[in-house]
Each structure stands twice: as structure tokens, then as C-alpha cells.
Amino acid sequence: GAVVSQHPSRVICKSGTSVKIECRSLDFQATTMFWYRQFPKQSLMLMATSNEGSKATYEQGVEKDKFLINHASLTLSTLTVTSAHPEDSSFYICSARDLRQDNSPLHFGNGTRLTVT
Amino acid sequence: GQNIDQPTEMTATEGAIVQINCTYQTSGFNGLFWYQQHAGEAPTFLSYNVLDGLEEKGRFSSFLSRSKGYSYLLLKELQMKDSASYLCAVLDSNYQLIWGAGTKLIIKP
Numbered sequence: 001g002a003v004v005s006q007h008p009s010r011v012i013c014k015s016g017t018s019v020k021i022e023c024r025s026l027d028f029q030a031t032t033m034f035w036y037r038q039f040p041k042q043s044l045m046l047m048a049t050s051n052e053g054s055k056a057t058y059e060q061g062v063e064k065d066k067f068l069i070n071h072a073s074l075t076l077s078t079l080t081v082t083s084a085h086p087e088d089s090s091f092y093i094c095s096a097r098d099l100r101q102d103n104s105p106l107h108f109g110n111g112t113r114l115t116v117t
Numbered sequence: 118g119q120n121i122d123q124p125t126e127m128t129a130t131e132g133a134i135v136q137i138n139c140t141y142q143t144s145g146f147n148g149l150f151w152y153q154q155h156a157g158e159a160p161t162f163l164s165y166n167v168l169d170g171l172e173e174k175g176r177f178s179s180f181l182s183r184s185k186g187y188s189y190l191l192l193k194e195l196q197m198k199d200s201a202s203y204l205c206a207v208l209d210s211n212y213q214l215i216w217g218a219g220t221k222l223i224i225k226p
Contacts, residue, residue, distance in 0.1 A: 044204070046214070
């Protein structure tokens with residue numbers, strides 16, 4: 001079945017540095033990928049919608065200059081957390097939808113646990 | 118506004134049956150999803166309903182009534198590994214997923 005690969009699974013970085021998270025659709029093409037963040041004991045919160053070849057659409061309250069999203073191909077989207085701060089420590093999850101089916105389920109990556117020290 | 122309601126927490130016994138309800142009010146409807154999420158892991162897809170009725174998939178079944186804005190996830194023959202959060206999500210008219218807060222299911226021996 002369709003698989004989404006997310007890398008890295010865990011990352012620890014120092015305050016002020018940048019971290020890049022990759023999300024790849026392995027056996028399908030995804031024009032749209034979604035980036036979520038989940039704080040402990042809370043539901044998934046959509047951060048942005050990433051469309052191949054165009055600028056990402058950010059949800060209210062999400063700083064686009066801090067969370068840089070690039071979706072350069074139909075199989076790869078990246079999220080870069082710039083000038084990381086301890087409050088950015090969270091679980092980041094990407095998901096993608098198969099182009100072939102309008103109402104297909106989202107397929108999720110395994111998530112990236114970011115810890116900023 | 119858009120709203121999805123599901124119970125915060127439920128407890129059930131190993132081997133029993135549990136039903137997790139979800140009610141929704143959204144701008145349009147293009148289907149309802151159920152996802153399972155174990156602590157510290159990404160959600161995994163369980164089911165998708167777009168037409169009224171019951172969809173059965175092994176020990177898990179999902180039901181939808183569009184006129185009532187209601188769905189449930191039925192888990193049979195509960196196993197300890199079923200302890201997880203179960204997320205209800207609706208695809209609205211813009212094909213955006215609206216998420217419920219999730220139901221934490223605790224299975225007791």
C-alpha cells in the first residue's frame with residue numbers, strides 16, 4: 001500500500017539552530033502534503049498545507065518565516081524549523097494524499113520528535 | 118463553526134466490545150475517517166466512510182449516518198494492544214480534514 005517516509009524520527013538540536021524534516025511519498029504522487037504538530041496530550045494541529053510547485057498555505061498563528069516549507073516535487077516536501085527555540089519542541093508529522101483518489105485517506109509519516117535544548 | 122465531538126476517555130475490558138461515538142458539524146462533508154494513535158507514534162488509518170451504513174474490517178467496524186452527523190467506531194474482541202487514542206476526522210467541502218480531539222481508550226485485563 002501507499003507509504004509515507006518521514007526523516008529523521010528523532011532530532012535534538014540547540015537553540016538558534018535550524019532543523020530540516022523530510023517527508024516522502026514512496027509509491028504514489030502527492031500534490032498535497034500536510035504538516036501537523038502535536039504537543040503532549042493534545043490533538044494533531046495542522047500547521048500548513050504544502051502544494052507541489054507553489055507556496056505553502058499556513059494556518060493562523062503559524063509563522064511562515066519560522067517554519068519553512070518546500071514542496072519541490074510530487075514525492076518530497078520538507079519542513080525547516082529555523083532558529084529553533086525550546087518551545088518548538090514537539091512531535092511533527094507529515095501526511096500526503098494519493099492523487100488517484102479524491103477521497104483517499106491521508107497517509108502519515110512516522111513523525112519526528114524534535115527536542116530543542 | 119466546525120466542530121467534532123468525541124468522548125475524551127473510555128475504559129473497556131479485554132475481550133469485550135466497545136463503541137466510540139463521534140458527532141460532527143462541518144462546512145460540507147466529503148467523508149469521515151477514523152485513525153488509531155498509540156502514544157508517541159503517528160496516527161494510522163483505520164477506516165473511511167462517505168456513504169451511510171456500516172463498514173466492517175476485521176475486528177473493527179465503522180458506521181456513518183450523514184443525516185445525523187454521527188459516526189461510531191466499533192472494536193470487537195478487544196486486545197491490550199488496542200489501548201490507544203482514536204481520532205475521528207471529517208473531510209470538509211474544501212477537502213480539509215477537521216479533527217476531533219481523540220478518545221483515549223484504556224483496556225483492562
